[in-house]
Amino acid sequence: MATIYDVSVLAGVSLATVSRVMNNNTKVSEKTRQKVLSAMDQLGYRPNTIAQSLASSRSNSVGVLVSQLDGPYYGPMMTEIETALRAGNKHVIIAADHSVESQEKDGVEFLMSRGCDALILDVEAVDDEYLINLHKGNTPIVLINRYIEEISDCCVYLDNELGGYLATKHILSQGHTDLAYVSGPLYKLDAQDRLLGHKRALKEFNVDFDKTLFYEGNFREFGGSDAMNHLFTIDKPFTAVVCASDQMASGAIAVCLEKGMKIPEELSFVGYDNIPFPQYISPKLTTVNNPIHEMGKMAAFWVLKHVYNDPKAIVENTFIPQLIVRDSATSPHK
Amino acid sequence: MATIYDVSVLAGVSLATVSRVMNNNTKVSEKTRQKVLSAMDQLGYRPNTIAQSLASSRSNSVGVLVSQLDGPYYGPMMTEIETALRAGNKHVIIAADHSVESQEKDGVEFLMSRGCDALILDVEAVDDEYLINLHKGNTPIVLINRYIEEISDCCVYLDNELGGYLATKHILSQGHTDLAYVSGPLYKLDAQDRLLGHKRALKEFNVDFDKTLFYEGNFREFGGSDAMNHLFTIDKPFTAVVCASDQMASGAIAVCLEKGMKIPEELSFVGYDNIPFPQYISPKLTTVNNPIHEMGKMAAFWVLKHVYNDPKAIVENTFIPQLIVRDSATSPHK
DNA sequence: CTGTTAGCGCGTTCAT
DNA sequence: ATGAACGCGCTAACAG
Secondary structure: OOOHHHHHHHHOOOHHHHHHHHHOOOOOOHHHHHHHHHHHHHHOOOOOHHHHHHHHOOOOEEEEEEOOOOHHHHHHHHHHHHHHHHHOOOEEEEEEOOOOHHHHHHHHHHHHHOOOOEEEEOOOOOOHHHHHHHHHOOOOEEEEOOOOHHHHHHEEEEOHHHHHHHHHHHHHHOOOOOEEEEEOOOOOHHHHHHHHHHHHHHHHOOOOOOHHHEEEOOOOHHHHHHHHHHHHHOOOOOOEEEEOOHHHHHHHHHHHHHOOOOOOOOOEEEOOEOOOHHHOOOOOOOEEEOOHHHHHHHHHHHHHHHOOOOOOOOOOOEEOOEEEOOOOOOOOOO | OOOHHHHHHHHOOOHHHHHHHHHOOOOOOHHHHHHHHHHHHHHOOOOOHHHHHHHHOOOOEEEEEEOOOOHHHHHHHHHHHHHHHHHOOOEEEEEEOOOOHHHHHHHHHHHHHOOOOEEEEOOOOOOHHHHHHHHHOOOOEEEEOOOOHHHHHHEEEEOHHHHHHHHHHHHHHOOOOOEEEEEOOOOOHHHHHHHHHHHHHHHHOOOOOOHHHEEEOOOOHHHHHHHHHHHHHOOOOOOEEEEOOHHHHHHHHHHHHHOOOOOOOOOEEEOOEOOOHHHOOOOOOOEEEOOHHHHHHHHHHHHHHHOOOOOOOOOOOEEOOEEEOOOOOOOOOO
């Protein structure tokens, strides 16, 4: 690999000049600039980014920490982050914790020691205080899917309470009064907020929240299956089930279809997230849009703007969920 | 951030000694070793990996290039790669091309200039020659999902021809003789191989391949929908459709269910990949297992073994697909 | 506008 | 077993 030195010799200029044309901060005469450029070209020169980082104490890489890399949720988010950052010529270093506190902290340390210029975090196990402290450090952080008042400027999040409200309101508006609710794990903030929204809608329609028709799942497909299997054993009628994720809704619907039930005629469903797959099954899932890819992009833009001073990056912090009506919910059959 | 120098001062030893206890190559007396260790501890010292890389010309990071980050396919693969590599204390730098040749080459350059110790590539647009040349370079590469004879030792792949054969054989064994085939894009090798396997099974059962019942999709859900919409317009009977991916199978089945058809009674389906989702819909999809996460792990192990000399990493290159029988295919109704 | 020089933090010879 | 000194490839003052 050719170095900056080789280039300088071939071009007949000094080391510094070569560096200048690369970073075009300072003025360089057009003539020497061309000499350098052609020398770089001849040698097939590629700057050693490691050395650049060490000298400039800037790694041009941003760390991304998420709980998992698979699933319909993080994939699109990662895609947008990578695309946005690479367009700005930055790299993405990823790490996965598994919603385990120690691993989340580990991941942060790991990325920081790698000299990341900033961290994009989608963490749920660590507490607010830890993040507030982290925010005071030298490495800028941006939080996806989490709102902390004290550091709200670096939070990119969805109004999950509103989303929960919209989903349940849609069901109630169609005349249902006996609703089951399949929640996500309640240690997660988004699960909590969605439930809050659910309850608000209930109150608005003067429908009582029925604890026995509540099930805490894990956001995954089998969480939904488990929920239905449970709900069918207890002896309470219900005409609709509100699910806190599309994956759970899908798992739940599958159980019903297995039993030969007609959906939505016998039972209505709403999901949450608007992941691609349930658009392609029957019945097409009515759900709430979770613009996770947009949030990924915004987190990347936040970094581009605040860390790399990219003026083109405009960021939006708050996202508003929208109801997406498809075929899985209808009025209750009497 | 404390540096190696700070540690050396606090411990009352030289710079070199600190470096020695970190890399414990050379012998250090137990006494000084402890002094250094405690000094590091007190300062909360974390080595600057950038500096380590520059000095040792080893970045401890491996580049991963895939066509996309989302979808049920790459997520699990990335998860395994990240897990395996991080266990070996290596980082993952990711880049996404979009199956576009120029972007694939760009991605490779990008990762190499970042000083990656090795590259894990899941590329499909560049030709064999390019990869063979790359293989001659200084940066080791390992290919996922691609077999190139000349560099077979660094290929991790699935026998897609066999998978295609198994899927179709399963259908034929149940008595179907009129099969439609929904293929992936034929510029992709795996799509080609699956089709080859399909044809081999056909020949074995003395069934002619019917070009009019062939559709080239894009591996995605709507590719399957498009296929069915097309197949229903042409006036040819068929009792089963073999799909080259689960996503296409799902899209195809959805179209049928919309029309009120009974699956598999009126039409049988086989998929390919064994992604999670179609296990949770009705009917549960019969498919061929594609151990993509295993392949990701093996690629990581390959790097651990050949690049970082990890003796614990044992690697397997070839993977054998298996038929997974569920509910979407049955004998044809007469 | 351009060249000289001193680090960035660490690994690695050489001596001792 | 340990320390001094040099170099990895590049950026960033500081001169000129």
